[in-house]
Amino acid sequence: MEFRSSTISREDEGQRREPAARNRAKSIEISDPEETVGVTLEFRILGPLEVRMKGRTLTIGGPRQRAVLSALLLSANQVVSFDSLIEKVWNGQPPSTARTQVAICIAALRKAFRTAGWDRETIVTATPGYMLTLSGHSLDSVRFERLVADSVRLAAGRRTAEAAEALRDALALWRGPALGGVYAPFAETEAARLDEQRMLTIEQQMALRLQLGEHQAVLGELQALVSACPLRDRLRHYLMLAQYRSGRRAEALTTFRDGMRHSVEEIGLELGTELQELHNAILRDDVPEPAGPAIAVADTSKQNCAPEQLPECDAYFVGRSREQWLLDDALLVQTTQNSSSIAHITGSPGIGKTGLAVNWAHRSAHRFPDGQLFADLRQHEPLDVLHQFLRSLGAEGPLPTDLAEAAERYRSALEGRRLLVVLDHASSYAQVRPLLPGNGQCRVLITGRATLDELLQNPGLLRLRIGPLTDDESREMLAGVLRDTRAEESPETTRHLVRLCGNTPLALRAAGARLLTKQHWRVHDLVRRLERQADRLAELSIGEDSLRARLDRSLGELDPAAAVAYTGLSRLDGPDFCAASASEALEMDQRDAEDLIETLVDAQLLEVVGRGHWGEMRYRWQELVRLHALACRPAQTCGAHLAV
Numbered sequence: 001m002e003f004r005s006s007t008i009s010r011e012d013e014g015q016r017r018e019p020a021a022r023n024r025a026k027s028i029e030i031s032d033p034e035e036t037v038g039v040t041l042e043f044r045i046l047g048p049l050e051v052r053m054k055g056r057t058l059t060i061g062g063p064r065q066r067a068v069l070s071a072l073l074l075s076a077n078q079v080v081s082f083d084s085l086i087e088k089v090w091n092g093q094p095p096s097t098a099r100t101q102v103a104i105c106i107a108a109l110r111k112a113f114r115t116a117g118w119d120r121e122t123i124v125t126a127t128p129g130y131m132l133t134l135s136g137h138s139l140d141s142v143r144f145e146r147l148v149a150d151s152v153r154l155a156a157g158r159r160t161a162e163a164a165e166a167l168r169d170a171l172a173l174w175r176g177p178a179l180g181g182v183y184a185p186f187a188e189t190e191a192a193r194l195d196e197q198r199m200l201t202i203e204q205q206m207a208l209r210l211q212l213g214e215h216q217a218v219l220g221e222l223q224a225l226v227s228a229c230p231l232r233d234r235l236r237h238y239l240m241l242a243q244y245r246s247g248r249r250a251e252a253l254t255t256f257r258d259g260m261r262h263s264v265e266e267i268g269l270e271l272g273t274e275l276q277e278l279h280n281a282i283l284r285d286d287v288p289e290p291a292g293p294a295i296a297v298a299d300t301s302k303q304n305c306a307p308e309q310l311p312e313c314d315a316y317f318v319g320r321s322r323e324q325w326l327l328d329d330a331l332l333v334q335t336t337q338n339s340s341s342i343a344h345i346t347g348s349p350g351i352g353k354t355g356l357a358v359n360w361a362h363r364s365a366h367r368f369p370d371g372q373l374f375a376d377l378r379q380h381e382p383l384d385v386l387h388q389f390l391r392s393l394g395a396e397g398p399l400p401t402d403l404a405e406a407a408e409r410y411r412s413a414l415e416g417r418r419l420l421v422v423l424d425h426a427s428s429y430a431q432v433r434p435l436l437p438g439n440g441q442c443r444v445l446i447t448g449r450a451t452l453d454e455l456l457q458n459p460g461l462l463r464l465r466i467g468p469l470t471d472d473e474s475r476e477m478l479a480g481v482l483r484d485t486r487a488e489e490s491p492e493t494t495r496h497l498v499r500l501c502g503n504t505p506l507a508l509r510a511a512g513a514r515l516l517t518k519q520h521w522r523v524h525d526l527v528r529r530l531e532r533q534a535d536r537l538a539e540l541s542i543g544e545d546s547l548r549a550r551l552d553r554s555l556g557e558l559d560p561a562a563a564v565a566y567t568g569l570s571r572l573d574g575p576d577f578c579a580a581s582a583s584e585a586l587e588m589d590q591r592d593a594e595d596l597i598e599t600l601v602d603a604q605l606l607e608v609v610g611r612g613h614w615g616e617m618r619y620r621w622q623e624l625v626r627l628h629a630l631a632c633r634p635a636q637t638c639g640a641h642l643a644v
Contacts, residue, residue: 040118041137043073046144046194047175049182053116061108064089067184068105072123072132074190076139081129088186091315093481093516106130140173141194147173148201155208164208167201174198185315189362193308196366199232200306206238215245226255230262232366233272240275244282252282268325269332306371307392310422313362314355316480316509319473323466327360330462331420331443332367341460342436342444344452348604348622349550350506351466353447354424361422361445368443370417375435377448378425382434386410389421389435403434411438418442427557429454449554449604467607468503468622471495477505481512486523493523500530501540502624506547510540537627551628554603565596566605570621570629576609578616605629 044050049066051058060066071088072080086098095101106123113122123132134142147170154163178194179187202225209218222239229235236259243252256279260271270276281287323345330343345353365372373392375385386406387399393413400406418441426432426448433454436444446452455461469477475494479487487494501507511530515521530536541548555563568586569577583593597619600606609620621629 041113041116041122043076043134043137043139044175045070045073045179046140046173046198047178048180051112053118058112058116060112061105063183064101065105065108066182067187068102069109069132070179070182070184070187070190072130073139073141074186076132076134076142079126079129079131083128085129088184091185093513141178144170144173144197144201148197148204151204151208160208160211164205164212167205167208170201171198171205186312189312192362196308199229199366200369203232203234203238206235210238210241210245215242218242219246226259230259231266233259233275234369236271237275237278240278240282241287244287249282249285253279256282267328267332269328306369306419307373307389308365308371309374309392310361310365310372311358311374313359316477316505316512317352317355317359318476318480319469320352320356320359320466323356323464324360324363326462326464327445328364330460331445332364341462342446342455342458343462343464344455345445345447345464345466346449346451346604347466348504348607348625349449349554350504350547350624351468351604352505353466355505356466357422357424357445357447361420364420368418368420370419372420372422374422374424376424377427377431382431385435389413407434410435414442415439416441420445423447426450426452428452451602465604469498469505469508471498471503474498474501474503474508477508478512481509482515486515490523493527497523497527497530500527500536502622504547504622504624506550507540507624510542510546513542514539533627534631537624537631540624547624548628551625554605555628555632558599558603562596562599562603565593566600567629567632569597569600569606570626575621575623575626576618577620578618580616582619 040053042050042052044052049060049070051060051069060069067089068085071085082099082102085102086094089102090098110121110123120136122137123130147166151163151166151170154160154166178191178198182191206218206222206225218238219242222235222242225235226232226239236255240252240255243249243255256271256275259275263269263271278287327343331341345357347353361372361374371392373389375388377385380388383401383403383406386403386409390399390406390410390413393410395409395413400409414437416439419437421435421437421442421444423432423435423444423446426446427450429450429452432446432452446455455463468474475487475491475498478494478498497511498508501511511526514526515523518525526539529539537548540546555566558566565582565586569582572581572585579590579594579597582597583590586593586596594617597606601608601619605625607620607622609618611617
């Protein structure tokens with residue numbers, strides 16, 4: 001949206017209001033190290049990235065230098081490692097000279113500060129990287145957060161007018177979309193987070209101004225905001241209140257009808273319960289007074305403290321429109337059940353489960369005003385995750401060391417909140433159970449290869465098994481990774497390449513990475529290498545979390561009999577087979593063979609493709625999974641019959 005309304009700041013307004021903000025901070029005994037006389041360098045990220053000194057703007061170099069500075073500012077007063085800077089600047093595809101180039105960027109930034117007249121070190125070398133210290137300097141995003149915190153304290157002390165003024169000062173710091181001019185996925189993700197904080201602050205300010213009786217004064221601003229952000233229910237709620245209290249009852253009802261039509265057309269959902277209740281109250285001429293619960297300050301302060309733990313989106317995510325529509329239908333529709341709605345995304349290793357979950361979560365984050373929690377269950381035990389969640393939700397003091405007690409406290413902390421909980425790489429129901437909310441307002445998104453059959457007890461469960469991308473989606477992903485024209489030079493060769501990658505996102509990214517590091521290769525050069533089956537997985541395995549590494553972990557999690565079946569079934573001709581063929585290959589009874597096949601299906605290593613002409617169930621390998629099983633066969637064949 002454009003920055004037009006008086007609610008959304010202009011630079012001169014921010015300068016004019018800054019002294020008032022300082023005085024008010026002192027009046028409620030808030031200590032702000034930035035608000036001292038000696039401020040020298042002024043860093044700005046709430047708009048185009050800028051560094052100012054004594055009223056003039058410093059020249060910061062090209063895109064890479066701006067990305068490095070942004071990464072340091074977003075972690076100000078904290079050490080940012082070399083590896084983290086390299087990951088952020090090159091998004092996982094660094095050149096061999098990446099460390100040298102980062103060091104050059106740091107040196108150039110230090111020189112820019114010295115040339116401007118600042119002779120002390122602002123960016124310090126600190127193992128294992130660098131740290132930008134704000135001592136004696138200012139950062140507008142830090143001042144913004146402190147002004148919002150001031151407002152929460154003032155509102156809690158019933159100093160509503162001062163609380164609204166603090167938010168006005170906070171919004172005056174904004175000069176445009178956050179981190180403008182920084183072109184990197186990490187900056188885009190952080191800019192989206194900051195912009196969402198700005199919108200939440202606008203909503204808080206509107207709530208306070210309505211409490212102060214400024215119904216007519218906010219009408220124009222709210223109409224512009226709702227027009228720019230038609231899916232933000234809270235803004236529409238406040239506009240309807242302002243219209244009704246200004247004697248414009250018919251306009252308030254029209255605002256509701258417009259919102260309902262827009263919501264249904266855009267996302268296929270009706271407006272939320274609060275808006276529908278307000279609509280009915282307006283019809284009855286029974287709307288609460290300005291101090292009513294619809295705009296209570298406690299609600300807005302809870303929004304301001306909402307945790308935002310989602311990791312960065314996959315910059316190369318494509319497709320999955322049907323799956324996202326199903327997730328919308330399962331997790332965004334209002335329900336009356338007491339248990340939380342749950343979506344469980346499953347699929348074979350490397351198929352893109354986490355990418356889909358994180359992308360959908362970011363796209364839908366505005367529908368969860370009380371925050372988003374995220375945990376990778378491969379790396380943390382349930383009790384550790386509960387402690388992390390409780391701290392994020394505002395818990396103070398010692399936390400329960402008993403899992404059941406911690407889970408009970410966690411559910412109590414979620415009471416009355418609408419949050420999204422994302423649990424990545426779940427391997428068992430025992431991991432997930434303590435982390436499930438106890439109320440119907442929260443939503444849960446789980447990824448992992450385990451079937452988690454116990455979730456079937458939940459009436460709001462969506463189990464979504466995702467498969468390979470389409471050829472068009474795969475070519476789009478490959479072109480996005482390459483960022484050049486090689487994928488378009490020979491469409492037929494590129495189509496062959498994506499099929500050799502099994503249309504699997506992780507393999508496609510690896511293929512793109514191989515071509516990125518080999519700028520002199522054409523797509524055909526990589527295709528020739530991948531056509532050798534024995535080398536294909538090796539060519540497509542880059543890094544510690546490669547497709548082969550994930551398949552190795554999957555094999556290691558199987559019991560011995562299923563592991564033997566995994567390798568033994570790879571000897572069958574062709575990707576499809578039935579249980580009768582499997583029993584011959586494994587030299588065992590067909591019923592026993594079916595049990596082992598179903599174990600592999602549950603582990604997402606085989607697919608069910610329907611029934612044959614005689615009604616027998618048929619199964620299919622994904623080609624890259626079959627190649628992995630073939631490569632593992634020599635190590636597994638010995639003692640096979642004994643294991644079975």
